[in-house]
Amino acid sequence: MSLHAQDDPGLRAAQEERLRAVWAPPKGLFLRWTDTNNNQVGVWYTLTAFGFMLFAGVLALIMRVQLAQPGNELVTPSTFNQLFTLHGSMMMFLFAVPMFEAVSIILLPQLLGARDLPFPRLSAFGYWSFLIGGAFVSGSIFFDAAPDGGWFMYPPFTTRTDLSGLGADIWMLGLSFIEVSSVAAAVELITGVLKCRPPGMRLNLMPLYAWYILVVAVMILFAFPPLIAGDVLFELERLLGWPFFDAARGGDPILWQHLFWIFGHPEVYIVFLPSIALFAMIVPTFARRHLLGYPWIVLAAVGTAFLSFGLWVHHMFTTGLPKISLAFFSAASEAVAIPTGIQIFAFIATLWAGRVTWSTPLLYVTGSIAIFVIGGLTGVMVAIAPFDWQAHDTYFIVAHLHYVLIGGTLIPLFGGLYYYWPLITGKKLSDRIGRTAFWLLFGGANLTFFPMHFSGLMGMPRRVFTYPEELGIGGLNLASTIGSWVFAAGVLLVCVDLALSPRRAKSPRNPWAAGTLEWLAHPDDEDWGIRSIPLIESRYPIWDQKDFVAKVDEGRFFLPDAAEGRRETIVTSVLDARPVQVLRLGGPSVVPMLTAIALGSVFILTTYHLYWPALVGALATLALVLYWLWTGTAEIPEKDCKPIGHGIELPLYISGASASGWWAMFITMMADATAFSGLVFGYFFFWTRHEDFPPSGPGLDGPGSFWPMLAMAAMLASWALTVAARELNRRAAVGVARAALGAAALLSLSAIGAGLAGPWLSGLQPELHVYPAIVWTLAIWTTAHCGVGAIMQLYTLARSLAGRMTPRHDADLRNITVYQHFMALTAVVTYATIGLFPGAA
Amino acid sequence: MVLGAVVIALALAALMVTASRSREGALTHRQGMRLVLWAGGIVPSVVLLALLIATLPAMRPIRAAGDDLRVTVTGEQFWWRMAYQPAGAAAVTSANELRLPVGRDVVLALAGGDVLHSFWVPGLAGKMDMVPGRTNTLVVHATRAGRFRGQCAEFCGLSHALMAFDVVAMEPAAFDAWLAAERRPVITAAAAGARLFDAHGCGGCHAVRGTGAAGAIGPDLTHLGARATVAAGIQPLTTANLVRFIRDAPAVKPGARMPAYPQMSATDATAIARWLETNR
Structure with a gap:
């Protein structure tokens, strides 16, 4: 297709007709929910997260009324504990992180000029998991069964089943389910940023929002797994009595605090950086110039991410840690202020250098920076250990964290809402209502949270349902309560503005005259995302590239057609965005929703100790996942290549390190390995806590060396055979490759037997002491992974036998080889730890 | 520190207003980058480093001597177990009230009872957690006589808000007399x-x-x-x-x-x- 061909309006109309048909959402009361298009799923996701935010906000209002005066008796202590636990947990797990992912699902393809994300069905699965898990966790409050241990759920209060009821299980299992879907979304977003950029958009031309998505998704990838590892230990203690956090049997509650805060501190930046990313989109638009210091901002974002993993101990300054580590973590905690400073000053310098047009979104940006800076400054104060010894766990911290989260997450999101609403609906929100709402939010936040600095320092600990009059903090608390209602009025006003939107007229395209790709979106929304995928030469193509919008709209760039009636987007190389493939995307399907329901049932049934039905749910999940993969992935196309315009032909099938599927597997396994290292950390942590580790005695003696070494050998042989199968298959020795795969699966299965035989035959009793418990946990983790590996090997064998995998079309085999690399590493670490550790044999 | 924070917050707000009201090109690219480097990078680094160096000495704990009074405080749902251990004498058990001699170092051995608690007397010292399976040490030194309020600072269950205690700092002679009285059994067993x-x-x-x-x-x-x-x-x-x-x-x-x-x-x-x- 040359440029000439696109001059023909008839051809363009025909192409548009085909694109429209391919991307049309399914019709029907039920079927419309089976769509996987990011425009649809992203909007559902955003609205759901917004709904959870309102719900959690109402919980906070009830708390503020209870605390309005000393000795108030509006709610019982039990209800109050559920209120603050759910408020914090929902804001973090059901609002802040999912909101980032939801907004990114909508925006990322638009920012990258892609038609969709690489795995649309995975997005849909993530959404349905989020909805089910979120409804399960938040609904528990209506049954007086909500978690009540505080959002960080410190054991042993929460692991003792006589002290905390079902709520703790609902928190652990319900939120674990959501954590899994968060990690799934992170995998999708990372792959999207790395592999679905438009041709020519080298890494240094990416819009900053995409950089932040990359940074934040990588943080999610490494931050959530330690928490998932902690959740595993936590539930093993609650459900089976394995004493990881029970000091009487060798456990230690501090381990949970480490695992939680290794997650929890990066989490703060996970919810904060996306707002900076919004600033980075909004500020240049209204300063009418390129953002100043692009490379510095990228480096600062990466630096913040890196440092944020080294700060977790500042949440534990009062646990009695060695003083030298206090000094180190104090220093690291202060250092993280520096990249934040660079980012904020880059925005200020950009505004200064540019010609500022005032607008509602910009008002939100500057206002939230003002609030955030106060939170940042109190953050520097509490980073200093001696100050923190007073401020820790008081309302000072409540004030600090709300300044950070309201200035660094919530108000920027409202600003983003005002900025991007026209992109999604084609209509602007009201500037007048927006400004009034802003001042209510701004004033309300300060009136609520500023007095809390003082009530905290005057002796009000956090998480108290009441306080004595003698403390003299009644007036401060009343001010906070009034402020919270002012703030709520602001939120309500924003909701009113949203509700009025359908009655308003459409605004022109690109109403803010922005320069970045996402503003190609047309007010008369077309579901195809972008008419043709552009060649990018600038960070602000709409401003800088000649006739850019017209060329995109007339289909003069790439892939302007859907000739075969399939949803497609272009895959490019990671660094320099050379086009490498036309990726066929999964279309509407009910499978993601069903899989989410099946997996959700496993978590929910386990909460109620219904293990047999949960097992049925697990088998259903497995069957659905296999069906999904079999019918929807690594499909062999009807032809090898197709033209995308300008004389370029791209393959329809690629495998190995240039394919998006390979990257997704690799990224997923990075998360898996991180969770695993959380468990190994547990083993060595307990070793440091005990002089005799492993201990000796009946039920406590180690698993010996023989069985662990045998399991390791079987696993390594299975790995080697998988690699051999890949090479043999590539060289067209299909028969031998199949034999190798079959043998590899058998070896994986025998590695399960050998792996469990060690602790089983030596009679390790996991409920007696933490040593047998952690050995069993490592063995089960590794053998369960072996089992998944065996299923993958057999699946690939079946694909080969069914003719769905050939010497050239070998994506399945290449992807499971990545899994096996990680498996080999896991097996070596596990079996060396439990079999060769001094005293274990 | 607080004053510095207020100054920084106000300066930033003023800067933001100036920046957004300035005309186009008020700042060249070069000047802008220099602003980012100095105001965003170098100045905060220097200030934070100075702050860290200035506060490091405060992180050093008070060293306790072998003959200091030792009090083991154990957190329970929702009260405090106290055991006074003067050098060379038997321990005296009490609860929910901590008495201290003014002007002497006292070693508090903070032990974990049932669940996590945190020992906090705002008027006396920073807080320290009480963790089951561990014993944390906090050395305190009351400088004036008087009453202080103590409160559990780590969420510990339904009545976490109601887990307080009294601290009474007394002149050393009065303290010694009190401890001697506290040591004696009651004489009203027949009542x-x-x-x-x-x-x-x-x-x-x-x-x-x-x-x-x-x-x-x-x-x-x-x-x-x-x-x-x-x-x-x-x-x-x-x-x-x-x-x-x-x-x-x-x-x-x-x-x-x-x-x-x-x-x-x-x-x-x-x-x-x-x-x-x-x-x-």
Whole structure:
């Protein structure tokens, strides 16, 4: 297709007709929910997260009324504990992180000029998991069964089943389910940023929002797994009595605090950086110039991410840690202020250098920076250990964290809402209502949270349902309560503005005259995302590239057609965005929703100790996942290549390190390995806590060396055979490759037997002491992974036998080889730890 | 530090207003980058480094000497177990009130009881967590006599808000006299209240030295009359408050392990309360 061909309006109309048909959402009361298009799923996701935010906000209002005066008796202590636990947990797990992912699902393809994300069905699965898990966790409050241990759920209060009821299980299992879907979304977003950029958009031309998505998704990838590892230990203690956090049997509650805060501190930046990313989109638009210091901002974002993993101990300054580590973590905690400073000053310098047009979104940006800076400054104060010894766990911290989260997450999101609403609906929100709402939010936040600095320092600990009059903090608390209602009025006003939107007229395209790709979106929304995928030469193509919008709209760039009636987007190389493939995307399907329901049932049934039905749910999940993969992935196309315009032909099938599927597997396994290292950390942590580790005695003696070494050998042989199968298959020795795969699966299965035989035959009793418990946990983790590996090997064998995998079309085999690399590493670490550790044999 | 924070916050706000009101090109690219480098990078680094160096000495704990008074404080749901351990003498058990000699270092050994708690007396020192399976040490040094309020700072359950205690800093001579008095058993074991205390089985959980009651589940009640408050720092010690707590502890303190005694008559409860108050 040359440029000439696109001059023909008839051809363009025909192409548009085909694109429209391919991307049309399914019709029907039920079927419309089976769509996987990011425009649809992203909007559902955003609205759901917004709904959870309102719900959690109402919980906070009830708390503020209870605390309005000393000795108030509006709610019982039990209800109050559920209120603050759910408020914090929902804001973090059901609002802040999912909101980032939801907004990114909508925006990322638009920012990258892609038609969709690489795995649309995975997005849909993530959404349905989020909805089910979120409804399960938040609904528990209506049954007086909500978690009540505080959002960080410190054991042993929460692991003792006589002290905390079902709520703790609902928190652990319900939120674990959501954590899994968060990690799934992170995998999708990372792959999207790395592999679905438009041709020519080298890494240094990416819009900053995409950089932040990359940074934040990588943080999610490494931050959530330690928490998932902690959740595993936590539930093993609650459900089976394995004493990881029970000091009487060798456990230690501090381990949970480490695992939680290794997650929890990066989490703060996970919810904060996306707002900076919004600033980075909004500020240049209204300063009418390129953002100043692009490379510095990228480096600062990466630096913040890196440092944020080294700060977790500042949440534990009062646990009695060695003083030298206090000094180190104090220093690291202060250092993280520096990249934040660079980012904020880059925005200020950009505004200064540019010609500022005032607008509602910009008002939100500057206002939230003002609030955030106060939170940042109190953050520097509490980073200093001696100050923190007073401020820790008081309302000072409540004030600090709300300044950070309201200035660094919530108000920027409202600003983003005002900025991007026209992109999604084609209509602007009201500037007048927006400004009034802003001042209510701004004033309300300060009136609520500023007095809390003082009530905290005057002796009000956090998480108290009441306080004595003698403390003299009644007036401060009343001010906070009034402020919270002012703030709520602001939120309500924003909701009113949203509700009025359908009655308003459409605004022109690109109403803010922005320069970045996402503003190609047309007010008369077309579901195809972008008419043709552009060649990018600038960070602000709409401003800088000649006739850019017209060329995109007339289909003069790439892939302007859907000739075969399939949803497609272009895959490019990671660094320099050379086009490498036309990726066929999964279309509407009910499978993601069903899989989410099946997996959700496993978590929910386990909460109620219904293990047999949960097992049925697990088998259903497995069957659905296999069906999904079999019918929807690594499909062999009807032809090898197709033209995308300008004389370029791209393959329809690629495998190995240039394919998006390979990257997704690799990224997923990075998360898996991180969770695993959380468990190994547990083993060595307990070793440091005990002089005799492993201990000796009946039920406590180690698993010996023989069985662990045998399991390791079987696993390594299975790995080697998988690699051999890949090479043999590539060289067209299909028969031998199949034999190798079959043998590899058998070896994986025998590695399960050998792996469990060690602790089983030596009679390790996991409920007696933490040593047998952690050995069993490592063995089960590794053998369960072996089992998944065996299923993958057999699946690939079946694909080969069914003719769905050939010497050239070998994506399945290449992807499971990545899994096996990680498996080999896991097996070596596990079996060396439990079999060769001094005293274990 | 607070002053610095206020100055920085105001300066930033002013800068933001200036920046957004300036005309186009008020700042060249070069000047802009320099602003980012200096204001965003170098100045904060220097300030933070100075702050860190200035505060490092405060992180050093007070060193305790071998002959300092040692008090083991254990957090329980929702009260405080205290054991005074003067050098070279037997320990003295008490609860919910910490007495300290002014001008002397006192070593607090903070032990974890049932769940996590955190020992916090804002007027005396920073807080320190009480972790089951561990013992943390906090050395305190009261500089003036007086009463301070202490409070649990780590969420520990239903009555976390109601887990307080009193700290009484006394002149050393007065403290020594108090400790000697506290060490003595009660001399009222024959009183009617004492017999009722025994008859209702209170001794199963509580100890009163000098009587047969030697329970260790609940707070030690020897010399309760010398304490200022009842129910771990939440109500003044009066007969009425004591009677109410004895008959229905969960109403005063939700989630407390002490059950309600609806079958106990008000007369009996009053007799027990009066007796406990006489033990000073």
